[in-house]
Amino acid sequence: MNSLDIAKPPAATRVVAAMSGGVDSSVVAAMLKRQGYDVVGVTLQLYDHGAAVHRAGACCAGQDIHDARRVAEAIGIPHYVLDYESRFRDAVIERFAESYLAGETPIPCVECNRTVKFRDLLGLARELGADALATGHYVASRPLGNGHRGLFRAADPNRDQSYFLYATTQEQLDLLRFPLGEMDKASTRALAAEFGLAIADKPDSQDICFVPNGRYAEVIERLKPGASRPGEVVHLDGRVLGRHDGVLHYTVGQRRGLGISGGEPLYVVRLDAEQARVIVGPREALSVDRVDLRDLNWIGDVPLAELPADGLAVAVRVRSTRAPREARLLRDGDGVHILLAQGEEGVSPGQACVIYDGDGPGARVLGGGVIMPALARPATATPAYATL
Template identity: 60%
Template sequence: MIDDIYLNDFQLGPDLAGKRIVVAMSGGVDSSVVAALAARSGAETVGVTLQLYDHGSAVKRAGACCAGQDIRDARAVADKLGIAHYVFDHESRFRESVIDHFADEYMAGRTPIPCVRCNMGVKFTDLFRLAKELGADCLATGHYVRRVEGPAGAELHRAADPARDQSYFLFATTQDQLDYLRFPLGGMPKPQVRAIAQELGLVVAMKPDSQDICFVPDGDYASVVRKVRPDAELGGDIVHLDGRVLGQHKGMIHYTVGQRKGLEVGGQPVPLYVIRLDPATQQVIVGPREALAVQAARIVDANWLADVQGRAIFAKVRSMAKPVAARMDGEWLSFDAPEYGVAPGQAAVFYDGERVLGGGWIEETMAVELVNAA
């Protein structure tokens, strides 16, 4: 089951004896299998786990990450493999750079992606530094993406298994980080990863996958925001695009662009959706689906792994969406056809086939009628 091709997928040359690989171990099956592959490759393998939070019921929930039982699981796997394992407390940094930012974005009427923020800062930046301090030749993770050596250096590509691809969440990986990182699972289907874990007798072989937002118990975003920002549930008006006040809401943190359910403004002739959120007035603006149509979005804080200006590309503006034809012109991303539910605070990630070209944050959007009128 454990083919030589996987043992050699650390891209450090044919002989790994004398090499040192640091593996980011979250306590899940994916990173545990990466640690096992590294250990069996002949390289000296060191497991590193970051303790990121201790958030009540989220710690006990199946599929949490980097807290409580997950740290114990990572240590048990390291013991089974006979490798060194270190735990570093980054709870304060995670709270400030990820959880606080998550809450502030919701209060500002935006839709955050904490997993990207975590990868940008705590996971890659901090782990990168730790791995360098430990004298590692590379840092390996259990992410489902591929690192491909291209003519101009390492490239980031989508995973071989589209259902597991995590490239959207890794668009902010810099070229320096990509040169140092390794993703041994990028070419594997998930069942094969679990089969390897079972073959090796790892205690996490059948452990549930981690959730998208590890620190949110039961998917209740509002409860986390309330805990961090007690004034988060300031109410206001639900206003139709035509100016009519249709009702009241209990806080903008309960809404996101494109949302239809939970508006509590029944009796309307057509279904209504959240079109935008106005933190200055605390208004939730609603309208028909066609009002969600966006032709362009302004992208800020972009990370580029290739030049995209003026060329035809494919852009993905939600984690579960399919990439659509688009073009970059300065800060503006223009879609070949209208996109719906494009929310400020989300990421736009750019592709050329399987290759990730980079990405950035959606700062604002331009409705179809405004583009046509310009």
């Protein structure tokens, strides 16, 4: 086996390297080239300078493409730029806008990885006769001993991107490789400098690629003019406290910018898009101990239909910035739900709940799903988890 767990010499192993123009994916391409693999660089143009979202001031896709091309030339590999703008708009941007207008807080990076990158790009890799598709994500992929591969948290918990990749299917995982899974960012930048890459000091991207400076409401209003409705800000006890300009301006857990005054600190507890209402309440109202999921992707060994009656002990993340927490996964008719060992605050519909087999670095990703709006239940004095 070579370093990518493929039974071929590196020179006979074709690898498509997804090159975004950033440090991480550039180092992956350079590493594989140095190891002797037949590397082909591919960059996806996901939006152009004439798009509505781009006129709003989104980051410069053209510069990223230029940087990827320069890296490919420097390391001596063929490089192709593919126009995926229409696919990206339909699969990611439109869904992002619709989700916000429905009172959710979506994660477009998950949808982009699930569709455009790992579905469409993997199809291209197969057309090019590739044995693997390599990306610059900080996550690990390892053989499971059953002919398939598993997805694992990165060695560096501060860089781990497994939360954004939970929707990867088993078929996709078997072809994907993540060479940075055992590295930290400092080591990656050091390699970029060692390879003499001009992007060695390029800053990391902080915002959603098509949302300028985090102003997502501006982007949605350009895409869906007139779709957002003003409405009432309502306390959990039924009192109308004020007015708002549209639920898309709010997210669960938000405290600042509510435009209301009162004697107690108030937080957004729920968004009712159908009635155009923002429901607020005290901080303790944010805590939930049960989370229901839709669009579940399961890549664990135990089939969901065979889960024991008392569920499966797991760890889950309900936000990308939080560490995995103890929980149980239970069947719920044809679906599943999560019981949290301790109440979590700010569990926001539209976000992902990612399921692991443990809470430490290197834990295996078992799957995940999208948090449902109506069934995120307030935490009780005696959590249901404790009764199992």
